[in-house]
Amino acid sequence: MKTLTKLFLFAAFALASLSTANAQDKNNPWGVRIGVNAVDTYPVSPDNRPFTGGFINEFFNQRDHWNILPSVSTLYVGRYIGSGFALGVQGSINKIDKLGDAPADDLAYYAIDGMFSYSLRDLINGEGGWFDPYLGAGGGYVFVGDMPSHGTANGTLGIKFWLSDNINLDFSSTYKHAFEDHYTKHMQHVVGVGFVFGGTDTDGDGIYDKDDECPETPGVAEFNGCPDTDGDGIKDSEDACPEVAGLPEFNGCPDTDGDGIADNEDACPEVAGPAATNGCPDADGDGVNDSEDECPNEAGPAANNGCPYADRDGDGVLDKDDKCPDVAGTAANDGCPGVDASVLETLNGEAGRILFDTDKATIRTSSYETLDRIAEIVKQYPNAQFEVEGHADSRASNAYNMDLSERRAQSVVDYLTSKEGVNGSQLSIKAYGEEQPIAPNTTAAGMQLNRRVKLTLK
Template sequence: MKKTVLKASVLGAWLLSMVAPSETLAQSADRPWGLSVYANAIQARTNIRNDIWDMSNSTWGGGLGINRYLSPSFDVALQLNYFNMKQESGTVTYNVTGYGPGRFDNEVGTANLGLKLKLNNGKILSETAFLQPYLIGGIGAHYTSVEAYLPVPAAGQPGGVRQEKYDEGQLRMNYFGGAGIGFKLTDGISLFAQTTLNYPTTNMLDGVSNPRSEDELNDRYLQHQFGITFGLGKATDTDGDGVSDRRDKCPDTPAGVQVDKNGCPLDGDGDGVPDYQDKCPTEAGTAALEGCPDKDGDGVRDSEDECPDQAGPVATRGCPDADGDGVADKNDTCPNTPAGTRVDANGCPVVLDRDNDGVNDDVDRCPDVAGSASNMGCPGLDAADSTYMARVPKIEFEFNRAVLKKTSYPTLDRMSTMLSKYPHYNLRISGHADHIGSNEYNQELSVRRADAAKSYLTNTKGVASDRIITEGFGEERPVAPNTTNAGRARNRRAEFRLFIQ
């Protein structure tokens, strides 16, 4: 019955290996649990049997292992084993009777818990290396069912010897240690071979105690395992690129993009732009140009640059344009055109004069109204207005204040009328002060007086604010001596000048 149960357990382990799910992957931090199934070859040393390192007399069995990943350097493994250890005939090692050989037959079941020290821990070999050597040691439970037949003296028996039967079950502790090596076949499966020396705390594996010393433990055995290991579960792979999130350095790779072992999109030319985004995947370039090269650094891809060895703007397809007229130097027959000049395809000025005043539109400040060259293409003031402005019209203010005198209103009204009459002109207002007070105070007062005049024109007359510029000169520009009240009153003023922007 014992043999039937143990053999059924081994058969179940092998069947489990045949139906292991196809998505299982190699044991790692992503899939910390692993299942191993294996065969055992046993070489024993007992009082009856002694074939350590002699494969010709090995006995066989099977086993099932459950492995748990702890860290890159350590795993823990629970190994459940069944095997037979027997000797049909042999010589008792410590034979004091001299009556010939004994024989024994036993069945062994063990449950060993071991700690693995892995050498493929990233320091000696990588975790994903093909060869995965390790050391293992631990403790377990060892159950043996022994049937032994031992020759003992017996008068009246043939040869004066009879066979005495020993039949007993033993449950003992087992200490073991050894080494193994794994072979990573694919990301899903690995093979392994392991050898451990086992010391169960008994000297009765063969039913014979050591006649020299009842306390000396002579029995021990080598256990050789050959098997296959599956990782259990499935690693998390959010972006579905085949690289688990734990190892994926680019966890947001778009679906369908080919990646390297780190989960990052392939970059064949090594320019930092992945191939799926690289417009020039076989030439190293820059991210700004979608992976394309730009030898002259002008921001135009070499493949689109008509002058790849000379920097130039995008507008001229990467060719130099010294005068900035939009025509590349190599095509420009008028290379020194003034900035802002309208040019033709050859880079030469286009001569236009819409108002036919003899001033080309490119320099005409009033291109739709006939004027004169001396006035930048704009019409001048009529005779009356010109005469009026020549007198340098000005207004006056209260003493030590930026308050207009009423006598100033007619002048301001005339300025408003002229700005409406000549829309291409703007107005500059200059504020002034007398010499009473500090320079700093008079400077600030003169600015406030210019602003007061502007405020009258914008708020009362509706003149656009952007057509008026104000400035202050303090007491620097008197028009009369500051030694009299009348002179000082004249110096408290604001002056006007019409100009074309």
């Protein structure tokens, strides 16, 4: 019994030192058991008394019938075949000092046995579990004292208690049937500690390579050995942010500010904002991030850094579009004031009195004062366009008069643009020659009126 105690202590030590997993199966195909065996000839057929006493009679009478060698006396080595089956070989030694109720003279006992075994573990528990009964069948050879060696047919009933997934306590009873009557039929009981090994776990994650989809990278059983570095339940190969715990709807990435935009796509991951501004806040809703908006509480275009455009003159035309930003005007006139009726009267009156001598394009000095007033009008309305009309009387040919009237109009333009602030782009020339007389060309006075330049508003 001291030997059995030592076996249990050894098993406890092994359990404390092992942490990996699997019973004897495809991952850990090799199994070894060391233990103590007991030989008992009594509970078999009653045909050879006092050596035997009937099948299973006094089966547990250890004191009177069992032969136990007080040391490790049995060794089993087996390999998993598949589907719960294993094939193994067991060697045993013992000393027989009693055959049933009859004494014996310390007969040497040797046995070598082969056995097919079938585990009921998965049938009872589902896959795995600590409770592992098994059945075995096979045959062997026995050597007892001076008797000739003889073969036996064996049947085994056993149970293993898995202390971890690599170590177990194994209890078994085997009936060994000798076919010749003068040979000894007997029971052999074994108590041992079993170990399984042989699985390969390259990455050391407790999942053997055969079942590990990522055999060279430590992982978790949930993903068949593949890693989930951030522990968010999404394996790294499908996780867009494998080192930061996230949410399935964002492919494993977090949404720290809860704005519905994953941090890896959020330009402001710690401050909630709309998708239109890539997750950054936009208080005034103008599409410009607050961090870039010079007017974060007042909507304005991005072209103006998020600020509304100014309208200094308050005419409803923004300064950026207002050609007269400091003078109120109309939208139709690009923000500049329109030319009112009094100005038109001035143009139609005074500007029609710029007169010229016969066959001359030189402005009379008497018209300078009129032209100076016209220059002020042009400067007052920088957005207005004026047409300078040149006219002639009917003397000379029409072609000549066209050229003369054009030169007269040009002399007026030259005079006006010589004044500071007058923009020549506001003035255009139109030559009419003798086509639009305002008086008969039959008198000197009429022809004088027809030799003129007039400004009109376009």
